Amino acid sequence: MSSSPGRGQYREVADTIRASIESGAYPRGELLPIEEQLAEQLGVHRATVNKALKVLVAEGLVRVHRGKGTFVSKIPKIRRDSAGRQRRDTREEGQARGAFDAELRRLGLTARSEVTVDQVSAPADVAERLGAEEGATVLVRRRVMFGDDEPVQMAASYFPLDIAAGSQLAEVDTGPGGAYSRLADLGHAPALFTEDVDVRPPTEDEARALRMAEDQRVYEIIRTAETATGRTVEVNVIVLPAHQWRLRFSWPAE
Amino acid sequence: MSSSPGRGQYREVADTIRASIESGAYPRGELLPIEEQLAEQLGVHRATVNKALKVLVAEGLVRVHRGKGTFVSKIPKIRRDSAGRQRRDTREEGQARGAFDAELRRLGLTARSEVTVDQVSAPADVAERLGAEEGATVLVRRRVMFGDDEPVQMAASYFPLDIAAGSQLAEVDTGPGGAYSRLADLGHAPALFTEDVDVRPPTEDEARALRMAEDQRVYEIIRTAETATGRTVEVNVIVLPAHQWRLRFSWPAE
DNA sequence: GAGTGGTCTAGACCACAGA
DNA sequence: CTGTGGTCTAGACCACTCG
Numbered sequence: 334m335s336s337s338p339g340r341g342q343y344r345e346v347a348d349t350i351r352a353s354i355e356s357g358a359y360p361r362g363e364l365l366p367i368e369e370q371l372a373e374q375l376g377v378h379r380a381t382v383n384k385a386l387k388v389l390v391a392e393g394l395v396r397v398h399r400g401k402g403t404f405v406s407k408i409p410k411i412r413r414d415s416a417g418r419q420r421r422d423t424r425e426e427g428q429a430r431g432a433f434d435a436e437l438r439r440l441g442l443t444a445r446s447e448v449t450v451d452q453v454s455a456p457a458d459v460a461e462r463l464g465a466e467e468g469a470t471v472l473v474r475r476r477v478m479f480g481d482d483e484p485v486q487m488a489a490s491y492f493p494l495d496i497a498a499g500s501q502l503a504e505v506d507t508g509p510g511g512a513y514s515r516l517a518d519l520g521h522a523p524a525l526f527t528e529d530v531d532v533r534p535p536t537e538d539e540a541r542a543l544r545m546a547e548d549q550r551v552y553e554i555i556r557t558a559e560t561a562t563g564r565t566v567e568v569n570v571i572v573l574p575a576h577q578w579r580l581r582f583s584w585p586a587e
Numbered sequence: 588m589s590s591s592p593g594r595g596q597y598r599e600v601a602d603t604i605r606a607s608i609e610s611g612a613y614p615r616g617e618l619l620p621i622e623e624q625l626a627e628q629l630g631v632h633r634a635t636v637n638k639a640l641k642v643l644v645a646e647g648l649v650r651v652h653r654g655k656g657t658f659v660s661k662i663p664k665i666r667r668d669s670a671g672r673q674r675r676d677t678r679e680e681g682q683a684r685g686a687f688d689a690e691l692r693r694l695g696l697t698a699r700s701e702v703t704v705d706q707v708s709a710p711a712d713v714a715e716r717l718g719a720e721e722g723a724t725v726l727v728r729r730r731v732m733f734g735d736d737e738p739v740q741m742a743a744s745y746f747p748l749d750i751a752a753g754s755q756l757a758e759v760d761t762g763p764g765g766a767y768s769r770l771a772d773l774g775h776a777p778a779l780f781t782e783d784v785d786v787r788p789p790t791e792d793e794a795r796a797l798r799m800a801e802d803q804r805v806y807e808i809i810r811t812a813e814t815a816t817g818r819t820v821e822v823n824v825i826v827l828p829a830h831q832w833r834l835r836f837s838w839p840a841e
Numbered sequence: 842g843a844g845t846g847g848t849c850t851a852g853a854c855c856a857c858a859g860a
Numbered sequence: 861c862t863g864t865g866g867t868c869t870a871g872a873c874c875a876c877t878c879g
Contacts, residue, residue, distance in 0.1 A: 341848070344801075367864060378850050383865075391788060391802065399865050400858035416838040513840075527837040532786050532804060532829040534645060547598075548645065550786060550804055550829070558840075575786040575804070583781040584670040584838040586767075586812075595867065621845060632869045637846075653846050654877035 346375055346385035354394060354405055365395065365403040390546050393576025397546065408480055409440055413573075414581045415528060431511075433478060433486075442480040448505050449475045452494070459491050462557050462568045472497040474512070477542065484543045485577055490569040496521055512567070513558070521566045523558035528582075530554050532575055543574050550575040600629055600639035608648060608659055619649065619657040644800050647830025651800065662734055663694055667827075668835045669782060685765075687732060687740075696734040702759050703729045706748070713745050716811050716822045726751040728766070731796065738797045739831055744823040750775055766821070767812070775820045777812035782836075784808050786829055797828050804829040 350371070359365055368386070372379040386403060389395045397403050414432065437444035455463065455471045463471065471491045478486040490512065492502055501508050501515050508515065513523055531553045535545050545551070551572050558567040604625070613619055622640070626633040640657060643649045651657050668686065691698035709717065709725040717725065725745045732740040744766065746756055755762050755769050762769065767777055785807045789799050799805070805826050812821040 341801075343848080369864085379865095380851090380867095381849065383867090384848085386865090388788075388801075397865070398858080399856070400863075402864065415836065523840045525837060525839055527835065530784065530834040530836070532806070534642075547642075548802060552786070580784040581781065582669065582784070582836040582838070583779060584836070585779055586777045597867080623845085633846095634848090634870085635868065637848090638867085640846090651846070652877080653875070654844075656845065 342377060343381050343384040344388065346371075346377060346381060347388040349375065350385060351389060351392075351394060354389075359405050361405050362407045363405050364401075365405065367402060387546075387548060391548050391576075393549070393574070396544075408442070408483060408485065408577055410579050411440065411480070411485060411577055412436055412579050412581060414583075416526065416583055437480050440480070443482075444478070444480060445482070446476050446478040450503055450505060451475070455491060458555075459568045459570070462555070463491065463493055463565050465493060470494055472503055474502070486571065486573050487539070487542060488569055488571045490567060492567055496566060516558070516566055521560050521564070523566060524561040525559045526556060527559070528554050528556045530580070535572075535574075539572055543572070545574055552578060552580070554580075596631060597635050597638040598642070600625075600631060600635060601642040603629065604639060605643060605646075605648060608643075613659050615659050616661045617659050618655075619659065621656060641800075641802060645802050645830075647803070647828070650798075662696070662737060662739065662831055664833050665694065665734070665739060665831055666690055666833050666835060668837075670780065670837055691734050694734070697736075698732065698734060699736070700730050700732040704757055704759060705729070709745060712809075713822045713824070716809070717745065717747055717819050719747060724748055726757055728756070728761075740825065740827050741793065741796060742823055742825045744821060746821055750820060770812070770820055775814050775818070777820060778815040779813045780810060781813070782808050782810045784834070789826075789828075793826055797826070799828055806832060806834070808834075 350365070353359060365371070365386075366374070368379050368382045372382045375382065386395065386397070390397060394406055395403050396406050413436070433446075434444045451473050452470055453473050454468050455465055457467050459471070460467045460469055463469075465471065472494055474490045474492075476486075476488045476490070477484055478488075492512075496516070496519055497503055500519055502512060510517075516522060532550050533553060534547060535543065535549065535551045539545065539551060540547060543551070552575050554569075554571040554573070556567075556569040556571065557565050558569075559565050604619070607613060619625070619640075620628070622633050622636045626636045629636065640649065640651070644651060648660055649657050650660050667690070687700075688698045705727050706724055707727050708722050709719055711721050713725070714721045714723055717723075719725065726748055728744045728746075730740075730742045730744070731738055732742075746766075750770070750773055751757055754773055756766060764771075770776060786804050787807060788801060789797065789803065789805045793799065793805060794801060797805070806829050808823075808825040808827070810821075810823040810825065811819050812823075813819050
């Protein structure tokens with residue numbers, strides 16, 4: 334490794350390894366050489382290689398399994414289209430679910446998700462958005478979504494009990510058209526969606542559940558659905574590994 | 588520093604320093620003690636403090652000026668509302684500009700921006716979105732926005748020459764209502780907006796211009812404006828330090 | 842030139858995975 | 861038990877800022 338164009342030898346090491354990966358020297362899902370070996374090949378100390386690999390981890394290009402080694406990532410960028418034309422096309426079996434499955438099919442991955450339904454005391458910010466009192470009991474539908482058995486999304490969707498209790502929203506399968514169709518059936522059809530998007534390091538729980546490193550980032554998307562009368566009938570907290578997703582929004586002018 | 592709850596002593600060090608900042612021990616804009624001193628106070632090596640500070644930099648809580656020291660950040664989260672109700676309220680002097688000024692006023696910061704106008708050969712992705720040939724000449728309006736003299740946004744807005752050449756879009760000041768009003772005057776009123784949102788490490792240029800560290804992230808937002816006839820009349824590439832911004836989108840159901 | 846952060850090497854020890 | 865990455869200390873040198 335000669336001297337540096339930018340600063341930081343580790344950046345140059347990162348560039349070299351990135352180039353190797355992109356040239357196909359290490360295919361998707363394959364193991365990289367161990368750090369010690371890379372260090373020797375490149376003529377630097379292992380700590381420098383370690384730092385370089387963290388750059389690539391941050392970019393989402395590689396994935397480290399401690400004790401096993403460093404792998405080239407399998408998952409390409411997943412697209413999420415929040416509103417607009419594509420939504421309608423993929424609406425067969427319910428909003429997010431149908432779109433997610435279609436998108437993963439497009440990428441050649443197998444989609445799977447795990448759903449649980451519970452009643453919990455609403456977190457403060459959720460309660461506030463629902464216009465409920467802090468600590469009020471609400472229905473929560475939690476979903477973890479996988480692509481080829483790697484977790485790619487966590488979501489927790491909250492509904493007011495007076496609407497959701499005893500309805501199909503409290504069942505694992507919400508039926509045709511998904512949760513929004515059920516809300517409509519119940520006389521609370523959403524008329525306006527709002528999403529607040531934030532980017533932050535994952536919490537420790539999130540890092541574990543989504544198999545992320547601490548120097549990666551997640552999108553935290555908080556979606557609210559309001560009826561025409563202005564009542565908020567759903568708050569959905571969605572957490573996505575930022576390096577795996579691209580978001581799309583569209584809306585009419587004026 | 589005793590043993591760790593999570594792993595990594597540097598995380599604990601980061602927590603300690605974060606707590607000090609949040610308790611007000613180090614006010615906004617003030618210098619932290621130097622790394623050597625923090626290391627001594629906390630009984631760890633300087634390299635460990637350095638790593639801990641990188642965590643706080645990643646979160647946007649502190650800002651490092653090499654050779655000067657480490658400061659507590661001055662800029663709180665800035666909100667950007669892409670569509671929906673708030674847009675109309677703040678539309679006095681043109682879209683983004685008016686909303687940006689209003690938001691910074693709300694935060695008690697002084698807004699300023701620098702605009703340049705040029706004709707350039709369109710980058711490949713911009714050309715594609717504009718439906719132009721690669722390398723076609725287009726008009727570009729570049730803007731850097733500041734809050735209290737810290738850069739908080741870069742944007743490059745591209746227009747087809749056949750629409751923009753010789754119009755007020757080629758002037759530094761686009762006049763009342765901003766660029767979209769001028770497009771409307773010219774018979775190309777935008778009817779549909781689309782934004783693609785991505786998160787990535789800053790390029791070296793971006794890191795310099797936005798005074799960011801390499802382990803921070805930017806939002807890259809690519810906005811396109813289409814007329815009712817389906818022609819794309821603007822492509823705007825917006826780069827924001829991710830830790831400084833929260834994005835909001837809203838749209839009607841169906 | 843002195844102060845301050847950024848990085849590198851060297852070597853050690855720890856934690857986790859798998860045979 | 862061995863292999864692999866994660867981190868820590870120690871000490872050094874460099875780059876940038878400011879007087």
